[in-house]
Amino acid sequence: MKVIERTLSILDLFLGDTGELSLDEITEASGISKYTVRRMVTTLIKGGYLKQVGKRGKYSLGLKFLxxxxxxxxxxxxxxxxxxxxxxxxxxxxxxxxxxxxxxxxxxxxxxxxxxxxxxxxxxxxxxxxxxxxxxxxxxxxxxxxxxxxxxxxxxxxxxxxxxxxxxxxxxxxxxxxxxxxxxxxxxxxxxxxxxxxxxxxxxxxxxxxxxxxxxxxxxxxxxxxxxxxxxxxxxxxxxxxxLGYRGVHPKNPGDISKIRPKA
The missing domain is CATH 3.30.450.40 (GAF domain)
Structure with missing residues (x-):
């Protein structure tokens, strides 16, 4: 149960204004040891719940939340x-x-x-x-x-x-x-x-x-x-x-597709 609570507490941190945090920032804000934070972040990245932002050493919420x-x-x-x-x-x-x-x-x-x-x-x-x-x-x-x-x-x-x-x-x-x-x-x-x-x-x-x-x-x-x-x-x-918000009289015709072929 503690692992789940810690994981959720880390994810909650990313709901702030910046949406991006480094390992040090996560460690400081969560009160969890840096070693444990690193392991948890690695696991969350593998699951798609977090992603690394470029090469800046920061992380943000991943596409899994979509x-x-x-x-x-x-x-x-x-x-x-x-x-x-x-x-x-x-x-x-x-x-x-x-x-x-x-x-x-x-x-x-x-x-x-x-x-x-x-x-x-x-x-x-x-x-x-x-x-x-x-x-x-x-x-x-x-x-x-x-x-x-x-x-x-x-x-x-x-x-x-x-x-x-x-x-x-x-x-x-x-x-x-x-x-x-x-x-x-x-x-x-x-x-x-x-x-x-x-x-x-x-x-x-x-x-x-x-x-x-x-x-x-x-x-x-x-x-x-x-x-x-x-x-x-x-x-x-x-x-x-x-x-659902559609305002057309009928669906817009996206164009002719009769000549397309599958990619090799």
């Missing part, structure tokens, strides 16, 4: 704002609805509203799915800058079903259409028997911060039904985006 900030923002800002709209959409179309953000190279499900239908697709909050094989993921990456797309998809696109898009050129054409239409579809590309339609969420800076999707068994949610429900998904995404 992860905590992101989780806080999702759970305490985005989900509460989006939830009423997700519930209304689910009730209107009588299907399940979910919201996701990107998490590294995958899409992270942060909220799911299930339909009362006996036959339904169950999504577990906290699940991570492939970007290129889901409507949520494609809605997110369709607005990525060209360099991000080229670098990310230089790796092999894993196949999950016989319908998964595994060819880079075909995927780029698919993403180009998503940019123009503002909605993404998943026709049994991640799971057989499951389909979905998604639209991106934007913030006050017109940046994509997440996506929502309507999904269900393909016996009900076939291509015709998804095309019919797509405007409702897009409208719901726009309403949530406005709550």
């Amino acid at each position: 992860d905590f900030g992101g989780v806080y923002k999702i759970n305490n800002i985005m989900v509460p704002i989006a939830n009423p709209y997700l519930v209304k959409l689910s009730q209107k179309v009588s299907e399940s609805v979910q919201m996701a953000v990107w998490d590294g190279v995958r899409v992270f499900l942060c909220k799911a509203v299930e339909t009362p239908h006996p036959l339904r697709v169950v999504s577990l909050e906290g699940t991570r799915l492939a970007m290129h094989a889901t409507s949520l993921g494609k809605a997110l990456i369709a607005e990525w800058p060209e360099d991000n797309l080229e670098g990310y998809f230089s790796n092999k696109l894993e196949s999950y079903t016989q319908n998964t898009i595994t060819d880079f050129g075909e995927l780029i054409k698919h993403l180009s259409r998503i940019r123009k239409e503002g909605v993404a579809y998943d026709f049994e590309e991640c799971y057989m028997g499951v389909s979905g339609v998604a639209a991106a969420l934007k913030n006050s800076e017109a940046r994509v911060v997440g996506a929502i999707s309507l999904y269900g068994p393909i016996t009900r949610l076939n291509k015709e039904k998804m095309k019919e429900d797509a405007p409702l998904v897009k409208e719901c995404a726009l309403k949530i985006s406005r709550e």
